[in-house]
Amino acid sequence: MLGYNRAKGLVNLNQKNLHSLTHYYGIFCLLSALLPTLGVFFIFTICDDLVFAELVKEYIPNEVINSKDYNFTIVLAQINNSVEGLVFGTPPQWVTNAAEIWKSWVIKSNILTMIVCAITILTSGFLSYKKIHSEFRSRNAVEKIVMTILGVSSVIAILTTIAIIFSVVFESIRFFALIPYDEFLFGTVWNPQFEGAERAGSGQEGLSQYGAIPLFAGTFLISIIALCVSVPIGLLSAIYLSEYASSKERAFFKPLLEVLAGIPTVVYGFFAALTVAPFLRSSGSMLGLDIASESALAAGLVMGIMIIPFISSLSDDVINAVPQSLRDAGYGLGSTKNETVMKIVLPAALPGVVASIILAVSRAVGETMIVVMAAGLAANLTANPLEAVTTVTSQIVTILVGDQEFESAKTLSAFALALTLIIITLGMNFYALHVVKKYREQYE
Amino acid sequence: MNKKIINPEDATNIVKNSILKRRSKDSRLKLFGRVAIGLAVCFLLFLFYSIFTKGYPGFFQYYVTLDINFDRERIDPKGDLSDNSLFDGDASTIVNESLFSVVEPKGRKEKKLAKKIVSSGKDVRIAKMVKDDPSLFGTVTQVKFALDDDIDSFLRGYIKRETPESERRINDKVIGFIDKLNEEGRISYEFSDYILSGSASGNPEMAGIKGAFIGSILTLSVCLLIAFPLGVATAVYLEEIAKKNRITEIIEVNINNLAAVPSVVFGIMGLAIFISIFGMPRSIPLVGGMVLALMTLPTIIISSRAAIRAVPPSVRDAAYGIGASKLQVIFHHVIPLAMPGMLTGTIIGMAQALGETAPLLMIGMVAFIVDIPNSVLDPGTVLPVQIFMWADFAERMFIQKTSAAIIVLLGFLISMNALAVYLRKKLERRW
Amino acid sequence: MENKHILSSFDDDLKKLNDNLLKLGNGALNNFDNCINNFGTQELDEIEKVINGDLILDDLDDKVQKIGFEIIALRAPQAADLRRIIVALKIATIFERIGDYSRNISNRTKLLIELNYSDLPGVNIGKMGQKTLTMMEDVIESYVNEDDKLAVKVRNSDVKIDKMHTQYYLEIVASMQRNKKLAPTGAHLLFIAKNIERVADYVTDIAEQVYFLVNGKVLSDLRPKADESSLIIPE
């Protein structure tokens, strides 16, 4: 505001010489006052807990420190709980004291933060205000600041990836320190066991086996079933919608199919487990087939339904993106619709169609809830779709749900599984992009 | 020359001769297309049908109407309507007495059985009633209580009278009590007041989705607040500002890859980073929201970038040509024009987040939490996780409750999508 | 040129062309008028004016040719516009030529004055000149008004001039045969008469161009011709 006014003042003095529009001066002042202040504020809020944690050590009685099972983290948690008023049982007196002192620090630090912030806001505001004169390019300065903000936010994407990779890779390394990777990759039995038993060294370690082949086989089986359902239905629907359907039909059916994509997977899982699986089982037994109540078939079928719209909608989009002029060319030469679609439009749209299928596959591979709920947890190595199988994702969920200790091989195995899963899906993603790129280069 | 290119008359004849065959091929493809769409739509309808038929009864349950004597002494011994006082009160006994007066159980055993007919939440209900309306004290009022889930199942006919007593979950005595209640017209089938206002509970007749619903909203808010600004800012940066070089290329590949990472992995990351390293508490919407935000970020970025790219370059040229600066071009032209696309992408991302289950399982939002969360730091759960948990419970009634919760979730989703459509229509004054 | 072109500069160009052409036409008309008058009045100053004035007409012709050429090059005129330009180019050449004839007549008039010329019997150059002048006025009017009927009328009246010329030719030669001293005078008179006849011919050419301008086709029926001066031996 001040900056705006000052600029206004300058305007009155000499309109022509002012470099930028007046409100840029205002925004500039605002930004250059607020940003440092925000920074200071964050530093304070993050630091104070750490500083306090150091300081509070003084208030921990020596005997506690010296005692055998002293764990600063636990003690700190106790103090923190006490600060927040959560009292479990009667804590030792020194904890309460420490908490009291902590509380007083919090108040002090809050006041301090406020004061420092105020000072920063004033100084930086003042400095920027000083900077305003007619030659100052406030617009350029504002733009630089805003662009930096935008740039920083795009780094988040990288950070996320790094975070994922770190979290997964590190834990995986720990896992492979416990279990040799060839056993993990090539073992055919998946049977993670209670860590308790392991730790106890009760001679039952042998029971615990981490061969991931059955999991991948299960994943593969279910994905294949899903694709068998979704590719023909999805592609044919896409072709029909984009080429044969009237615009009304299209406007009706396309969103209808997209509803399938919007349904949460847990709903599909529920549907698969409670409707499809029993139905398959009863109709199987009528045919004399023995179908497990949790079968790959049920999960695969439902997953297939789920990914229909990925194929149909995306393919429909890419088919539609094929320029009308190509169709005109086809019809102009006397093609039937069939010929136009199959020989001109589809080949032209092929990269997109392939990409949509691969996307669907990676969905299927990464899909969790349906398999958790409908495919079972039995790590069978089988190609029979009528039996129960388990998948990578469902194992990850089973292992990691609930409280777990990060030291056990079982918990860590989930990370190893996740790592392989990432590698597979990323591989497919890369491949899809590559295919698209290749076709594009060829035909553009 | 004419040998090479067939002369027009011959060509015409050749074409005419083969036309029938080509036409029939054409109609075949059309038929296949229709069948495919029909199948897909059938699946959809069947899914909705099965969920709806299962879920519809889930909104209702059986109640028993009992005459309750609101005796202040017994209900609110301290007389200040405080929680402690009501806790010390003896409301359940009053209800039981009223019940006994109707079904007249004989002996301790029968009394014990009879007590179970009414759901265990009866005292809470009475406490709530008097809190809302203290004038009830001293009156004798008819009050409806939910029936136990087994009784409910029995009344719905899932538990058959014909089944031998030993294989039934309720014995003949209880059936007798119910018949008695029924004769007096005290049993009614009504819209359940637990499903929408209750929260997680081991007793299916008292389980509701309010907690999960609030949890979902909190989680989603966190997700939106993080993902939308970040996503849009990133998209703008990548499309409009960044020079096309190695770094932006890496960022781009990264984002595409993030979109392909299965959602469980985000859960794992949340678990490993937020909970294990930063030591944040489990089960809180804040962490859930952050995990979901990271998961939806690529969706938002990609759709925002598509929307930005769809802004015709000619508009940018026009603005630059007239002397607009980069930022002016972005904020005056690109973002307003891309907004519908960005919003649509965001809402789709949010819908995805809303339905997402697996990553939240990882970070412990699957815990059994009775309390309704008040803030993003209170432990809570979300609708899809609730559905997942209920789906696992053995009690018959939970199937209906689950389906009912699914209906609510779908309703939520549909309204979000409707919002997306509406927003897009409203903003899309593209002229 | 009833309605305007969308490109006003095209109209400007056409106007410039037309203005210069009319200036040229009027200049030629003026010069011819004067030279015919001067033939009667025998005023030397006036005669000099005509002779010197011809340079202006030459310049105007050059200008019209240049403008026309540029319009064709820059504007790719079509249909009526193109006809207008092509016709303008041709008419301009003709006007320039008429200017030449006026100068030639004036030159010879000057000599005749020195020779103390007075009309030969049966020869009335003035009358022939006046008739031609009227034709010329008419044809300019027909061009300005795009009046193809008038143009055709003008064209058809050329036959009178032709007849007159044949007659005068015979009379002049006859006079020369009678009186050999008249040879120089007669020679000049012969050429003057011939020149006027040529002017009338050119006027009919203009008339034909006007017809083409208006109708987009050439006036094809053969023009009646009656100049027999090169076909008759004077007795």
Added chain:
Amino acid sequence: MENKHILSSFDDDLKKLNDNLLKLGNGALNNFDNCINNFGTQELDEIEKVINGDLILDDLDDKVQKIGFEIIALRAPQAADLRRIIVALKIATIFERIGDYSRNISNRTKLLIELNYSDLPGVNIGKMGQKTLTMMEDVIESYVNEDDKLAVKVRNSDVKIDKMHTQYYLEIVASMQRNKKLAPTGAHLLFIAKNIERVADYVTDIAEQVYFLVNGKVLSDLRPKADESSLIIPE
């Protein structure tokens, strides 16, 4: 026309124009050649041929005008192409006019034969004709070869014809002054000489057009003129 147009039909059109123009030019050259020859040989048949042949030239001129007009309308020619067409239109008109003069000379030759003409002293129409003929041949060659130097040369040689004409004019008038019977013969001879002089003038006009065609600008320096027949009183 070194390199071809992308549109071959444009080249075809230009070729058609050029062919007809050359046909016309050669026709006019031929007629003029014949009429000059016939003046010496006095063969009536040949003379008739020239007179009748003029109609063909008229048609050719019409054709060139039409083709040129259509090319301008349909092809929007530019630069050299446009100059070529405009020049063709102008040259065609001139050739046609030269044809007219040939016919006129032939008509008069016929009469002279009837009058038993034999050359007057100091007058050599044949020589004057031959000189003009050579000029005409040269100018056609300069057009075909786009040889502007030759064209300028031709133009500058016109002064000789002019001088010759002045001289012949004086001689003829002098003869008529001497012998009044020569009046009809003299009159025709005067016109024949004048006509040849006009043809030479037209040839210089063609030469100027060739210059313009090649160089894209008008040959501006004033042409030397030496026809003083209208400025001199024969003694």
Added chain:
Amino acid sequence: MNSKKNDLKSLELTVGDVFSKNARLKARNVNVFYGENKAIDNVTIDIGSKEVISFIGPSGCGKSTFLRCFNRMNDTIDSCVIQGEITIDEENIYDKKIDVVPLRARIGMVFQKPNPFPKSIYDNVAYGPRIHGLSDNKEHLDNIVEEALKRAGLWKEVSDRLSSPGTGLSGGQQQRLCIARAIAVSPEVILMDEPCSALDPIATAKIEELIHELGNEYSIVIVTHSMQQAARVSKRTAYFHLGKLIEVGKTKEIFTSPKHNQTEAYISGKIG
């Protein structure tokens, strides 16, 4: 030229000679509607055999609409209704019995923007003969492709890279490829809708040259915005205005002395 002549109301409207001695396509009293909106109003015209005729007129006057009537490309637009009669060799193309597929093989079309298929050059040209079964062996097909490319004046430029993608050619080459593709199915008539409007002057000149040559073998109808183009390539020109056919005539006459005032005004740049 025939007794029908007098029945044609449209003749009152159109100046010039709409009939052609050896007509290949005949349109009689054709009206075209887009829903309520009349886009073509009672047009009667003949397209002669082996002649190049151009349709000119201001934007939106219905040139394209009328052109697309000839091979029933308008069928693909739902709201479009066509009245009147269009015959090719005396056969009504809007007859119920007529199948559009062979019709379109007989009447080729070239579009405003070059639209080669994203296939190889060879496959682009071979596409038509393949779907119509015009050739049963590879050799014959090769011949057809070569001949079509030769006629389209493209053979020299592409003969050594027949298997490279057609979309990799320059705009003008692409358009010639499209013409070759149309030629390959042995059409009798080729319809062209502003075939040069996306091209630069040099590419345009090449296409015009090609049209000029093809005019000796095919009937060609060309819609163009450029009067100069109509003047350069066609023997006859038809001027449309607001859906009406105002004037037809020899191109030379239309551009030197049109008979109708509106034609004159349009041609000399006076409308607006």
Added chain:
Amino acid sequence: MNSKKNDLKSLELTVGDVFSKNARLKARNVNVFYGENKAIDNVTIDIGSKEVISFIGPSGCGKSTFLRCFNRMNDTIDSCVIQGEITIDEENIYDKKIDVVPLRARIGMVFQKPNPFPKSIYDNVAYGPRIHGLSDNKEHLDNIVEEALKRAGLWKEVSDRLSSPGTGLSGGQQQRLCIARAIAVSPEVILMDEPCSALDPIATAKIEELIHELGNEYSIVIVTHSMQQAARVSKRTAYFHLGKLIEVGKTKEIFTSPKHNQTEAYISGKIG
């Protein structure tokens, strides 16, 4: 015209007079590269004040590239490098001190395809004055908008619907709107890159008429594919070929008697 003249290597290349008595823009030995590829090769030319000059030449010869050097629109292309000097009123526009924003306000630009903002007609025209702060009250802004629309010859057609969307206008009107938008910030020079190539002949004629009128007040540089257009609108014409400036001269001379063979060949349709 100045002592520098002799230093200019490019002068050896260019036929005709590249200099202008009252030059507003001066380009001296300008080279433009796209990466390795040289798109403009040593071009020197003056743009006079209040003159309409057109750039013609075959596709890809660098007309657009050179045009966009004048208002630094090439800055938006990363790979584009510019050498040499371009001055406006003796101020080097590629100087480090120069801010492109005010520069582009001084040198307006009109593009090939009409590109109005998807805003109202009023806002389209008012946008420039607003961002440049040319007016501080509504009334003044209204005046600017009205005046710009009037100069662009659009006022009559749109004065009663200023608040309706600019994109709802016809192509030609849109292009005039874009011109009005450029005029509204009071530029000194207007650059136009094939401003009529997306328009039909009638709309084109209107724009040409407008350019002709504006030529009295602004320096206008127009890139065009249509030689006829260059002939019609400009006083001077510059012919480019393969990045070189081959010939500059009065339009009349270029089109009646060009001096360079290549110019002649291009103008009369012989290149290819």
